[in-house]
Amino acid sequence: MMHFTSVQDVPDLQQLVDAALAYKADPYKDENLGKRKRIGMLFLNPSMRTRLSTQVAAQQLGMEAVVFNVGSEGWALEFEEEAIMSGTTVEHVKDAAPIMGKYFDILCIRTFPSLKNKEDDYSELYIRQFMKYAGIPIVSLESATLHPLQSLTDIITMQEYMRQPSKAAAFSGRKPKVVLTWAPHVKPLPQCVANSFAQWVNAWGEADFVITHPEDYELSEAFTKGARIEYNQEEALKDADFVYVKNWSTFTDYGKIYNNDPEWMLTNEKLALTNEARVMHCLPVRRNVELSDEILDGPNSLVTTQAGNRVWAAQAVLASILRAK
Numbered sequence: 530m531m532h533f534t535s536v537q538d539v540p541d542l543q544q545l546v547d548a549a550l551a552y553k554a555d556p557y558k559d560e561n562l563g564k565r566k567r568i569g570m571l572f573l574n575p576s577m578r579t580r581l582s583t584q585v586a587a588q589q590l591g592m593e594a595v596v597f598n599v600g601s602e603g604w605a606l607e608f609e610e611e612a613i614m615s616g617t618t619v620e621h622v623k624d625a626a627p628i629m630g631k632y633f634d635i636l637c638i639r640t641f642p643s644l645k646n647k648e649d650d651y652s653e654l655y656i657r658q659f660m661k662y663a664g665i666p667i668v669s670l671e672s673a674t675l676h677p678l679q680s681l682t683d684i685i686t687m688q689e690y691m692r693q694p695s696k697a698a699a700f701s702g703r704k705p706k707v708v709l710t711w712a713p714h715v716k717p718l719p720q721c722v723a724n725s726f727a728q729w730v731n732a733w734g735e736a737d738f739v740i741t742h743p744e745d746y747e748l749s750e751a752f753t754k755g756a757r758i759e760y761n762q763e764e765a766l767k768d769a770d771f772v773y774v775k776n777w778s779t780f781t782d783y784g785k786i787y788n789n790d791p792e793w794m795l796t797n798e799k800l801a802l803t804n805e806a807r808v809m810h811c812l813p814v815r816r817n818v819e820l821s822d823e824i825l826d827g828p829n830s831l832v833t834t835q836a837g838n839r840v841w842a843a844q845a846v847l848a849s850i851l852r853a854k
């Protein structure tokens with residue numbers, strides 16, 4: 530694998546999932562693969578899980594990780610071609626990225642969308658410019674429209690759950706029902722986790738996949754095509770095996786909050802409609818707004834296992850890039 534910015538960069542999804550689970554079983558089996566290699570991790574926005582799990586993954590491959598909070602500590606970067614830089618940006622990505630390409634073997638970037646201009650966000654300008662100018666493999670740590678390390682983890686977590694000896698019979702010969710449900714939030718949030726989850730579940734191809742959200746919260750069909758859209762949350766939840774909870778702001782009329790109905794928050798009463806579904810969320814989560822305490826602290830929550838699996842996803846991705854270099 531050359532870069533990791535979406536599922537389209539992955540030559541074999543199942544192989545990547547299996548590689549991640551093999552690292553979970555034996556974390557140090559490739560401890561010299563990344564010896565004397567270095568990853569740079571650029572953060573234009575905050576992160577806890579992605580930052581720490583990717584650092585741990587790099588260390589387990591023998592790599593050194595250098596973290597740079599470029600958003601708060603670096604020179605303000607310009608991304609537009611032919612910009613006249615008389616405003617607040619100090620350094621062009623076409624000057625900065627090739628230098629990072631000299632310092633590092635792999636460059637990882639977190640960059641959220643503005644949620645102001647759909648065309649700019651959905652063109653993935655920041656990631657594209659780093660790919661164009663750094664000259665080394667680029668890994669998305671969540672970009673304007675996608676969060677592939679999260680989605681890989683999500684597929685790993687569902688497959689791991691289904692493969693448990695006590696569960697295998699229940700899932701044999703049928704596809705799990707996977708429901709992505711919109712949840713309320715106080716702020717307009719990116720669509721990336723939801724876009725990316727939809728893209729990866731569709732690419733996996735092994736789920737009966739339903740997306741439920743209020744009307745006017747449609748995501749881009751570029752990612753959701755293949756899923757069934759159901760506006761009635763309770764109908765969608767029926768017999769679900771996995772429920773993935775996430776808020777996103779509106780896509781069509783971009784970056785707005787149209788609905789904040791607390792009725793959309795998942796509760797034990799709604800969970801009773803499912804097939805004892807496991808509940809997933811990428812975290813961070815606003816308790817009792819997006820997801821209730823009773824779900825997060827209850828036996829059906831997979832969120833800690835899911836966040837723990839971020840390490841193995843990152844390790845499989847970094848190893849695949851190291852092997853291709």
Ligand SMILES: NCCC[C@H](NC(=O)CCC(=O)O)C(=O)O
Nearest residue numbers: 671716718719722811812813815
């Ligand atoms: N990296 C995981 C999620 C990041 C982001 N959440 C947030 O910004 C939450 C902010 C808040 O709750 O105020 C999102 O939804 O895409």
Ligand SMILES: NC(=O)OP(=O)(O)O
Nearest residue numbers: 576577578579811812
């Ligand atoms: N889920 C996730 O990406 O978490 P962080 O934003 O803390 O990295």
